[in-house]
Amino acid sequence: MTILLLSICILITVIHFGYYIIVFNFFNFSKTSQKTKNTIPVSVIVCAKNEEENLKTYLPFLVKQKYDDFELVLINDRSYDETATIFEEYEQKYDFVKVVTIQETDYFYGNKKYALTLGIKAATNDCLLFTDADCKPNSDYWIQEMANQFTGDTKIVLGYGAHQNVSKSFLNKIIRYETVMTALQYFSFAKIGIPYMGVGRNLMYSKAVFLKNKGFHQHIRVMSGDDDLLINQIANKQNTDICFDENSHTVSPPKKDWKSWATQKRRHISTASLYKPVHQFLLGLYTFNRLLFWLVLPASLIYIENTNYQLIITGLIAIKLISEYIVVGIASKKLNEKGLFLLIPVLDICLLFFQLYIFLYNKINKPYKWS
Incomplete structure (x- = not known):
């Protein structure tokens, strides 16, 4: 014994x-590929449902991105606060902003994937860059850093979505530690050649690849997974790269209590059983x-x-x-x-x-x- x-x-x-x-x-011994500055047209997509306060805080950082050719697609997913008003103001002020409004339907109630699909179809460009309404790009060169990796066979770029550092909070440390460990895993597996997920807070992929693989069709009835399940479905060794330069990060506020974080993680963990074997x-x-x-x-x-x-x-x-x-x-x-x-x-x-x-x-x- x-x-x-x-x-x-x-x-x-x-x-x-x-x-x-x-x-x-x-991952630890990898370097972000030093590629030629890319000028490919990019559609930045943000889906929001009742995100009035976050939009007031974070939209200004998106519209001031230093990139020559991008549009900002704002999806209003059945909001009943002032989200629609804010979107209309930005659409009137900036000619590169496009608003997509989602109407209530019984079949797709509660499913973000339906809203994202309509936003993707409305996007002008093939190169799509996704973030959330509560995310702030870490620099004015976020689009540029991510777009630089979108070259050749690379049609999917996995980025890093950080959480704000809150001092004297043990919960915040665990959340940020979990974020690091998750990134360490999906970046490492991508470098090995078996990519399996990305995070919707900072993710780029091709509209053509999305449509070719019938978008979210395989898991449309699953409430979550608009990021990880999609990447698990379409990513492979040839078409996926990573981007982790500090200027390419996005930063979002972490959950402030254990119950809220547990609810969020329940959703995330529930999708893992649908990954490839x-x-x-x-x-x-x-x-x-x-x-x-x-x-x-x-x-x-x-x-x-x-x-x-x-x-x-x-x-x-x-x-x-x-x-x-x-x-x-x-x-x-x-x-x-x-x-x-x-x-x-x-x-x-x-x-x-x-x-x-x-x-x-x-x-x-x-x-x-x-x-």
Whole structure:
């Protein structure tokens, strides 16, 4: 039994090592491709439902982007606040702003994908750049940085959507840590050649590719997944690239309480079961292995009485912690996420069990509808 436990501990650590030292370093040692300045026409698309306050704050940053040829497509998704009024004001003031208004329909009630589809069809250009109504580009060159990667065979560009840094908030640190870890995964898998998701806060893809693959048709009845499920469907090694230069980031306000964040994550986690089998396996193995590590290795350290074996298990735990500090530390610096480094093990454990809670809760109470 002792030898079996030790063998399991070693296997768990080897799998961890494979993800952190091999897979994740595809991102850590990558550089944003230095491509010629692109001048391709771009349609920036923002879908909003009752986002009056956010639009007042963030739309000014979109219209002042320093890019020669872009239009701003604003989708009013059945809003009943002042969203329509704000959109009309921008359309009258700027000749590059186009407003698309969605009418209420029973069939598509609550589904953002219907609104996005109409906005995409109304877009003039093939190159589409998406962000949310509560997002602010990190620079005036956001469009330029993302567009520079949209060349040749590349028809999908995965960007980074950061969250604001709120001081003295442990929840904020966990949210930003989760954002870093998610990006570390989807950037790394994209660099390996098996892209599986992007984030709607900062995502670019071709209108032609979207229409060729029948858009959201495969998962139109799924309330979420307008970003990750679509990319899971259409992305491949040849047509996908990443962009993580600081000027290409978008920044959005994080959730302020655990309940709101849990609701958001329930929606996100619910789509993972619809990923391609290979993606489900790789992501599931990573999460399951993390869980096994914190359940098996500490328990084995207590159960096994042999001093030499205890030293080996202690060494395995040290390997995990050191590799996490190094790899996640590099990724955090690369993505300009500050204030996370010292808390990495604590944040990882808290995030793991939070995700486990969300997963189990979804199994009991399936999320059917999202506002």
